[in-house]
Amino acid sequence: MNKTRLTGIVIVVLGLLTALIPTVIFKVCAAMDGKFMKCHWTSQTEVAVGIATLVLGVLIVLSKEKAAGAAYAVASAINGVLVILIPTVVIGVCGSADMPCHSGTKPALIIAGALIIVTALINAVSYIVSKKKA
Amino acid sequence: MSAIKESFGFGIRNIRKRPYRSFCLMLAAVIGSYALFVGLALKASLNNGIGRMQERMGADLMIVPESSEIEARNILLTGEPEFFYMDVSVAKAVADIEGVECATSQFYFTSLSSDCCSTRVQLIAFDPDTDFVINPWIDERVTSDVAGGSVIIGSEVTSLSNGKVKFYGSEYTVAGKLGETATGLDHSVFMTRDTMHEILNDAKDKGYQFLNPEDDSSWVSTVLIRVTGDADITEVEKEIYKNAEGIKFIETDKLISDVTVKLGSVENIINVTLTVLLVFSFLTMILFFSVIFHERKKEFAVLRILGTSSRRICLFSLTEGITIGAAGGIAGLILGILTVFPFNHYIENSLDVPYLMPSALAVILYGLAGVLVTTIFGSVSSFLSTLSLTHAETYYTMRAGE
């Protein structure tokens, strides 16, 4: 198993996690009094970003050209940044520190996003290093 | 010195050359260190929580309406918003009884959850003149007087981005924040009865009525009592019963001992899980190391043949054990930090007992203890596994190992 493949698989798993965190693992609240709260929209967006990341991960695993793999990795790193920004800046979660979206979903998404960025960068950097060596 | 450096180099080479094996071994260390760190951090937070709760429960006795004992406990323990009322005469009935050092009354009502993205919070009106339960715990951050329409918020109540809080459409200045108490007070907002009157009026306009604001002054939710040092609480209760009807007493001591019992069972679960995982981690490491070293018997024989002393061979395997134990331990520590700190509130809310994390530094010390323990696991298990192989006689098996 080579390193770039491995990062691709890790990114697939993390993308899946990103989609599962707000929907299954740290489920956000349902609509309250018929109104959707911020956490609901964060959840919907994260599912989309998570699936996009998952697809990028699959592309990394499948790409024969290392350069293409590295490009997908950079794209997934950007996705990772989005995963972090959505619950913190772009949309946010509910105000109270005790609500599940605030105490569970948000930190979990931040960690998942950070892991996506780190994994993707490992892939990209190892490509650049191998390029320099060659 | 150079011997240690070389052993380290050789140990690292062996670890890197067998990534899968090393990963499995390290995983055992990760589990051990993670379990120890998270377990100790949880236990410390629970003990800290009950300690703080005990310290901050200012009253010895709480009088509530007869039918509202459970609701009152909820307010105190979890901060779950509740409201109940009794006639203000109860407050007066308490005043002259022997053994009562001081008494103050409070009025409970709640906010709405519909103001987008804020949960319902407990609203508590108190009397700043007689209060002895809230004032002592107001943090230094008091910016203005609590009189004149501003409020004090519990440590876990979040304010709006402009620093104010909003109830029934009106915004209120935050005059101060309470320090953490590990009780329901952390989720409550405190104000004077004048401010309460305003909020009750707003609520009434929006169609929420707790009591008729016109006569809110004739009701209280609870009377909190501190007894004198030598007073018998049961006697005090009897005396109060003579003057008031339809009331129930909640004794703080009993409340805390109830919580302690509950805490004990949570702690038991933690202890058992922790022990099981630690034993698992250690056994896995011993088992793995002895299987690996047994497989590597031939390699040890070669080392002997090349003139490596038994002592040096022990050093080689010890470095492998220490490196794997420490590396896994550090990984476990990082995972633990990623669990305990970001999910602090989540854990607190799921445990349903007072939970208050000690300082981050103290918590990380537990993590270092975890790293130390797995490093010891690694060195002990690698050492034990080598010991059986370094007896000269085993090297005869060089040929049998083929």
Next chain:
Amino acid sequence: MAFLEARKLVKEYKRRGVSFRAVDDIDFSIDTGDFVMIEGESGSGKTTFLNLLTGLTEPTSGDVLISGKPLKDIGDEELSKIRNQKIKYIPQGESLLSALTVRENILFPYTVGGLEKPSPERLLEVSDKLGITDLLDEYPSELSGGEMRRATIARAVINKPSLIIADEPTGSLDSANTSRVMEIFKNIASEGTAVIVVTHQKETLGYASKVYGMEQGSLKEAV
């Protein structure tokens, strides 16, 4: 005084409750420059005998003496040092360390012992003679059986030790490489190193200055 001497050497093992002598009352000595070959069927006790000579196994009775000093009087640290510097043992089968490259394997004894590392020229000289210069930076897992064998031999001969003991060193080699290895042993013996080679390939016996036969634990000089 001989460099290495065995006196009334006996090693008993128990197999299924019955004890038998793997090495049975052997007297043997070897001096610098001797090239001794021991021939015998498998199971005749050759490897046990070699393990006893190098102090890796303790005898049931009798003594092994190195420069007149009994091995049983030498502690583990010092005995290890002797194996590291003076007596090079080439065991049967593969004996390269898998975590190290061929070069590191050859130089490993100098990493653990106190001796100064051989010069790069000496390393090249030996690896050229054995035809493994191109393999120096490979890991053992990438080598064929014969290549590993030759790397092991390079490790033993590189510092011109006092004694080389080789257990079936040419077992996995073709005839060209076999004669290559035997020539190296012969040369190193002529330079003053004592060499003991155990084999069951009768055609190599001609290189030796003395040939012994081993049968059921007993050693007899062949005529």
